[in-house]
Amino acid sequence: MRTAYSVQTVRAAETELMARLPQGALMQRAAAGLAAACADLLGRVYGARVVLLVGSGDNGGDALYAGARLARRGAGVWAVPLGARIHEGGLAALLGAGGQVADDPFEVLAGAELVLDGITGIGGHGGLRPDAVPVARAARGSNAVVVAVDLPSGVEADSGEVRGEALRADATVTFGTYKQGLLIDPAKEYAGTVRLVGIGLEAHLPSVPDIEALQHADVAQLLPMPTGESDKYRRGVVGVVAGSARYPGAAVLAVAGALRGGAGAVRYVGHAAEAVIARFPEALVHGGPPSKAGRVQAWVVGPGLGEDLDVVQDVLDSDVPVLVDADGLRPLDPSALRDRAAPTLLTPHAGEAAALLGMPREEVESARLASVRELAARYGATVLLKGSTTLVAAPDEGRSPVRVNPMGTPWLATAGSGDVLSGLAGSLLAAGLEARDAGSVAAYLHGLAARHALTDGAPITAYEVAGALRSAWRDVRESG
Numbered sequence: 001m002r003t004a005y006s007v008q009t010v011r012a013a014e015t016e017l018m019a020r021l022p023q024g025a026l027m028q029r030a031a032a033g034l035a036a037a038c039a040d041l042l043g044r045v046y047g048a049r050v051v052l053l054v055g056s057g058d059n060g061g062d063a064l065y066a067g068a069r070l071a072r073r074g075a076g077v078w079a080v081p082l083g084a085r086i087h088e089g090g091l092a093a094l095l096g097a098g099g100q101v102a103d104d105p106f107e108v109l110a111g112a113e114l115v116l117d118g119i120t121g122i123g124g125h126g127g128l129r130p131d132a133v134p135v136a137r138a139a140r141g142s143n144a145v146v147v148a149v150d151l152p153s154g155v156e157a158d159s160g161e162v163r164g165e166a167l168r169a170d171a172t173v174t175f176g177t178y179k180q181g182l183l184i185d186p187a188k189e190y191a192g193t194v195r196l197v198g199i200g201l202e203a204h205l206p207s208v209p210d211i212e213a214l215q216h217a218d219v220a221q222l223l224p225m226p227t228g229e230s231d232k233y234r235r236g237v238v239g240v241v242a243g244s245a246r247y248p249g250a251a252v253l254a255v256a257g258a259l260r261g262g263a264g265a266v267r268y269v270g271h272a273a274e275a276v277i278a279r280f281p282e283a284l285v286h287g288g289p290p291s292k293a294g295r296v297q298a299w300v301v302g303p304g305l306g307e308d309l310d311v312v313q314d315v316l317d318s319d320v321p322v323l324v325d326a327d328g329l330r331p332l333d334p335s336a337l338r339d340r341a342a343p344t345l346l347t348p349h350a351g352e353a354a355a356l357l358g359m360p361r362e363e364v365e366s367a368r369l370a371s372v373r374e375l376a377a378r379y380g381a382t383v384l385l386k387g388s389t390t391l392v393a394a395p396d397e398g399r400s401p402v403r404v405n406p407m408g409t410p411w412l413a414t415a416g417s418g419d420v421l422s423g424l425a426g427s428l429l430a431a432g433l434e435a436r437d438a439g440s441v442a443a444y445l446h447g448l449a450a451r452h453a454l455t456d457g458a459p460i461t462a463y464e465v466a467g468a469l470r471s472a473w474r475d476v477r478e479s480g
């Protein structure tokens with residue numbers, strides 16, 4: 001599991017730790033780890049040409065002290081000050097070690113092998129300032145390896161947003177813990193390879209992180225596996241209420257996902273039974289209302305239903321876990337959902353989430369973490385908010401971390417891919433996973449399947465993603 005904390009939590013832990021250490025010790029730890037990471041990347045420090053982009057805060061201080069360490073080992077190090085102030089102790093250390101302040105930033109950048117981006121860290125907001133932009137662009141356009149200090153400058157540390165321009169790094173060296181933005185797109189994409197440097201902060205961080213991301217080994221542990229005792233009913237039957245005469249494809253795709261999620265059987269209910277059976281003879285089908293379809297261990301309701309929405313209430317009246325997606329999200333009543341005894345999992349994209357919250361879509365897009373938490377609390381349901389980084393929050397007022405999916409790919413922004421995801425997650429629910437696990441494991445496998453399907457770099461279809469779910473399972477199991 002990869003875990004991350006909010007800036008507020010990090011600052012509180014830092015304050016606690018700093019109170020026990022001599023002044024400046026923490027920054028020296030950070031700088032030592034940073035300099036060691038740079039030495040690894042450079043291979044040879046002596047004679048290397050290093051440029052430090054130095055903002056006005058402690059992030060710049062880290063860069064300066066790390067630069068001083070590299071200068072002492074024989075690197076040529078130039079600082080480019082980019083703020084109204086500069087960390088005085090750090091600058092003195094750099095100059096004392098033989099480093100210099102650059103006369104012409106563009107000239108030193110043109111010959112740099114490594115650039116340390118210390119413009120802003122957890123204190124940065126609102127993208128790079130205009131005077132830093134040409135310098136950042138020159139750094140990115142040079143042949144140097146760009147190493148971000150703590151975070152790529154210009155990204156929002158908590159939300160992962162990039163509100164203006166930010167400096168894309170090849171690698172990020174982060175201190176004490178991952179920051180939330182390092183796990184959330186688009187900031188995550190700016191960070192390159194992330195290396196975590198211990199500075200002794202761990203003991204001062206709360207045991208429950210603010211967010212977490214599953215890794216292969218976590219998913220492997222959560223995957224439902226049949227045992228010698230299993231039959232198809234014990235493995236779980238998932239009911240899929242999806243599709244309509246107008247949108248039969250949604251039914252086929254949701255069933256395709258459900259068949260690969262580990263449930264023992266898929267029971268399809270709706271008006272697209274013919275299309276479903278034509279593709280999947282193994283599906284059980286029923287033409288009447290869901291409540292008369294026979295026993296299931298979990299329901300999926302919503303994809304492609306169009307206007308036929310009475311079935312949503314019929315399913316929510318059941319006493320088993322229910323996943324509600326797409327059209328099914330329209331008629332939801334928060335208080336009725338809160339009163340359900342069994343878990344409910346909602347899987348909106350940003351537009352649907354905005355409608356559920358009664359706010360503009362842009363507001364959800366710009367505060368996805370806060371939005372997913374708010375939705376979960378208001379509807380008393382686990383919520384999977386789809387997007388470039390899919391987020392999953394439980395309705396427990398922050399007692400469990402929000403899960404972020406590290407496996408997304410923009411290629412999944414294709415028609416029908418959400419239908420596959422909801423079938424898959426419903427199948428995992430039927431197989432016995434908790435709603436937060438079912439949602440986050442489904443998002444992980446779905447993203448991994450897309451990567452597997454994307455063998456030749458050409459666009460993939462939702463149906464191909466469903467097909468590749470088997471190889472995603474295999475991939476996860478082999479590593480687990």
Ligand SMILES: NC(=O)C1=CN([C@@H]2O[C@H](COP(=O)(O)OP(=O)(O)OC[C@H]3O[C@@H](n4cnc5c(N)ncnc54)[C@H](O)[C@@H]3O)[C@@H](O)[C@H]2O)[C@@H](O)CC1
Pocket residue numbers: 014018026027030031055056057058059060062083119120121122123124125126127128129132149150151154175199
């Ligand atoms: N306090 C400590 O001892 C430690 C601090 N650490 C470092 O300190 C950083 C946090 O330092 P600070 O709190 O000083 O904050 P930062 O250095 O991240 O940035 C704050 C400064 O940047 C300015 N600023 C804000 N947004 C800007 C923008 N978009 N463009 C340009 N300037 C902008 C602010 O006016 C402020 O002066 C961490 O990210 C980490 O790198 C680590 O070394 C761990 C130990």
Ligand SMILES: [K+]
Pocket residue numbers: 059117118119120121148149150151152153
């Ligand atoms: K930085």
